[in-house]
Amino acid sequence: MTVIGTVEKKGFGFGTWALVSENGTTYELKDPADELKQEGIKVEVKGKIRDDVMTMATIGKVLEVESYKLL
Amino acid sequence: MKKLVLLCLFVLGIGFSLFSFKGLAQQGEFDSIILDFREDVPIAKISEEIQGLSSKYNQRVDLNSVFSISDRIYIVRGDKKVLKELKRSDLKKDTEYIEANYLYYANAVPNDPQYNKQWNFRDINIEQAWDETRGAGATVAVIDTGVSKVPDLKSTKFVKGYDFVNNKDDASDDNGHGTHVAGTIAQSTNNGYGVAGIAYEASIMPLKVLSGSGGGTIADIAEAIKFAADNKADVINMSLGGGGASSMMEEAIKYAHNKGVVIIAAAGNEGSNSSSYPARYSEVISVSATNAAGDKAGYSNFGAGVDISAPGGEGMNESGSIWQNTINPDQSQAESVFAGFQGTSMAAPHVAGVAALVRSTGVDNPDEIRDILKQSSRKVDEDHLNHFGAGHLDANAAVQMALKGKITFNDFFRWLRKSGYLNLGFWIDGGAIALLPKLGMVIGSYLLAWLLRTYLPMTLALNTGLIFGSSGLFFLQGLYWFDLPQWPMRLFGSSLPELGNVVFGNSNLNPLFASALIPFLLTALLLNSSFKWFAIGSSIGVAACLGVSAFTDPGIWLLGSGAIARGYLIVNAALCLGLAYLASQKDAQRV
Numbered sequence: 001m002t003v004i005g006t007v008e009k010k011g012f013g014f015g016t017w018a019l020v021s022e023n024g025t026t027y028e029l030k031d032p033a034d035e036l037k038q039e040g041i042k043v044e045v046k047g048k049i050r051d052d053v054m055t056m057a058t059i060g061k062v063l064e065v066e067s068y069k070l071l
Numbered sequence: 072m073k074k075l076v077l078l079c080l081f082v083l084g085i086g087f088s089l090f091s092f093k094g095l096a097q098q099g100e101f102d103s104i105i106l107d108f109r110e111d112v113p114i115a116k117i118s119e120e121i122q123g124l125s126s127k128y129n130q131r132v133d134l135n136s137v138f139s140i141s142d143r144i145y146i147v148r149g150d151k152k153v154l155k156e157l158k159r160s161d162l163k164k165d166t167e168y169i170e171a172n173y174l175y176y177a178n179a180v181p182n183d184p185q186y187n188k189q190w191n192f193r194d195i196n197i198e199q200a201w202d203e204t205r206g207a208g209a210t211v212a213v214i215d216t217g218v219s220k221v222p223d224l225k226s227t228k229f230v231k232g233y234d235f236v237n238n239k240d241d242a243s244d245d246n247g248h249g250t251h252v253a254g255t256i257a258q259s260t261n262n263g264y265g266v267a268g269i270a271y272e273a274s275i276m277p278l279k280v281l282s283g284s285g286g287g288t289i290a291d292i293a294e295a296i297k298f299a300a301d302n303k304a305d306v307i308n309m310s311l312g313g314g315g316a317s318s319m320m321e322e323a324i325k326y327a328h329n330k331g332v333v334i335i336a337a338a339g340n341e342g343s344n345s346s347s348y349p350a351r352y353s354e355v356i357s358v359s360a361t362n363a364a365g366d367k368a369g370y371s372n373f374g375a376g377v378d379i380s381a382p383g384g385e386g387m388n389e390s391g392s393i394w395q396n397t398i399n400p401d402q403s404q405a406e407s408v409f410a411g412f413q414g415t416s417m418a419a420p421h422v423a424g425v426a427a428l429v430r431s432t433g434v435d436n437p438d439e440i441r442d443i444l445k446q447s448s449r450k451v452d453e454d455h456l457n458h459f460g461a462g463h464l465d466a467n468a469a470v471q472m473a474l475k476g477k478i479t480f481n482d483f484f485r486w487l488r489k490s491g492y493l494n495l496g497f498w499i500d501g502g503a504i505a506l507l508p509k510l511g512m513v514i515g516s517y518l519l520a521w522l523l524r525t526y527l528p529m530t531l532a533l534n535t536g537l538i539f540g541s542s543g544l545f546f547l548q549g550l551y552w553f554d555l556p557q558w559p560m561r562l563f564g565s566s567l568p569e570l571g572n573v574v575f576g577n578s579n580l581n582p583l584f585a586s587a588l589i590p591f592l593l594t595a596l597l598l599n600s601s602f603k604w605f606a607i608g609s610s611i612g613v614a615a616c617l618g619v620s621a622f623t624d625p626g627i628w629l630l631g632s633g634a635i636a637r638g639y640l641i642v643n644a645a646l647c648l649g650l651a652y653l654a655s656q657k658d659a660q661r662v
Binding site (some may be wrong): 008010011013015016026028030031050051052053054055056057059060061062 | 196215216246247248249250281284285286287288289290310311312313314315317337339347348349370372386387400401410412413414415416592656
């Protein structure tokens with residue numbers, strides 16, 4: 001799937017990287033690349049939802065990034 | 072002669088066991104010893120002895136406080152062994168006493184210096200709960216990013232865990248989340264350092280299923296749940312969630328639940344109106360998060376599946392978050408750090424900690440524990456959207472509910488204090504036994520025996536019967552030996568007529584026992600045996616007892632305490648005397 005949204009650092013644990021889509025859905029980025037770890041950048045991410053993964057942050061569905069484009 | 076020896080041995084045996092019974096007086100906790108030097112010993116000698124003591128045990132020996140100078144009270148650190156040695160040493164002759172410096176605990180506000188930051192503990196009323204239990208004996212499995220032994224977990228008990236991510240025994244944390252969660256559950260408390268934890272006498276089982284970046288697979292989590300159940304965990308805390316329904320996870324949860332494990336999970340931080348998995352499973356207690364004002368935290372899930380709410384904090388600053396000791400995953404900084412976290416991840420371990428407290432009071436059924444947690448929670452009015460589940464977690468109410476119906480040692484101790492039995496002066500309760508009438512009965516029985524002396528041999532059997540029939544070992548009735556039940560004292564301290572009422576603590580005589588019936592039965596049974604003099608002595612004794620009672624305290628159950636009762640007692644006394652006379656007559660020629 002493809003998601004266009006803004007990267008945000010959420011305050012859970014020492015910090016969790018999330019992608020908040022244009023329609024307001026929050027996804028948790030699974031092991032994001034360093035380039036994605038920037039607060040406020042707009043990106044287009046292609047990836048898949050990992051239903052077999054659980055996290056400590058539980059902020060939303062876990063999105064495993066396959067490729068991305070900074071907008 | 073042989074009988075006398077046996078009797079002496081018996082008395083010695085009872086006396087020995089009573090004196091060596093270790094009541095509460097010797098069970099206190101201590102790590103130092105009091106030495107009270109006598110005032111008539113010269114200071115120079117005391118200094119010398121203290122020097123000697125100090126170098127022998129390599130410990131400082133100090134005055135207890137500035138007020139100890141005149142009374143010469145010195146304190147030295149030591150344990151039971153040291154106390155024993157000191158008591159036996161030469162110091163004995165120069166001291167008034169050498170004793171354990173027992174530790175007393177007030178309604179415990181812990182001495183952890185940053186305890187003031189833990190608004191969340193006041194929110195759940197933990198201090199009163201700590202009066203009853205601190206979680207000893209319970210094991211809580213923390214299924215998370217691992218748990219590292221940071222300084223403020225140094226005194227906390229750990230049991231063997233496992234790292235399912237890297238497949239090794241050492242389940243240390245590389246993220247900081249798991250250690251923080253473990254801190255809420257069992258941070259080392261009253262150690263003069265850092266902060267406090269809820270069930271600080273419980274044991275932690277660290278199970279690492281989440282990686283350094285905070286994610287983990289369902290397979291690892293399910294296996295960790297099984298590991299916890301198989302290794303005797305009492306509570307499982309899962310401050311994690313996401314994914315969807317999973318048969319493997321569901322199976323593991325049912326397995327653990329059947330093995331008696333209470334399972335608790337965070338409701339999730341999506342701010343949506345349903346709980347995430349695994350909290351959503353029916354066997355799992357789902358916890359939503361509240362902030363310092365008692366409102367639902369903005370991020371917290373609510374609605375479907377939420378069972379209870381607990382402090383999760385809001386914001387990352389000290390005054391609104393959950394403050395615990397954890398590791399700093401940033402390698403370039405110090406290893407251990409105090410951090411304020413927020414999340415349903417922080418709320419769940421509050422419930423896990425209280426579940427451990429409830430478990431340690433003896434409730435071991437997980438459904439019962441869940442019911443206690445929910446029923447004892449503080450209900451919130453107007454919670455249409457189910458923000459709070461059954462209500463706000465209340466540790467004290469939960470522990471009190473768990474203890475209801477169970478008499479604990481604390482209750483008994485409080486009763487003892489209030490009833491005055493701990494007052495040394497209460498050891499012999501003179502008021503409970505009317506001394507004069509008792510003496511009258513014993514003397515009266517011997518008088519009667521003297522009247523019949525022609526027919527009576529003064530054997531042990533006769534004497535025993537006389538005492539048993541007239542007054543029993545009546546001084547025992549007023550003895551209260553600490554921590555022992557008192558009814559045996561009443562039993563041995565009773566005369567035959569009193570046996571029908573004294574054991575039960577009634578003061579009126581039982582009409583069957585306060586009559587010639589039992590002496591008659593005894594005589595009939597024993598007349599042709601070597602115990603006949605016991606029976607005869609008992610009859611005389613009972614006669615004396617009933618005779619004196621008729622004048623001093625004629626209260627009989629069903630007969631009142633007026634003329635009828637007196638008449639009854641006098642008639643039976645006469646019958647007993649007659650019985651004794653006739654029975655002793657039988658062998659008159661033998662005397």
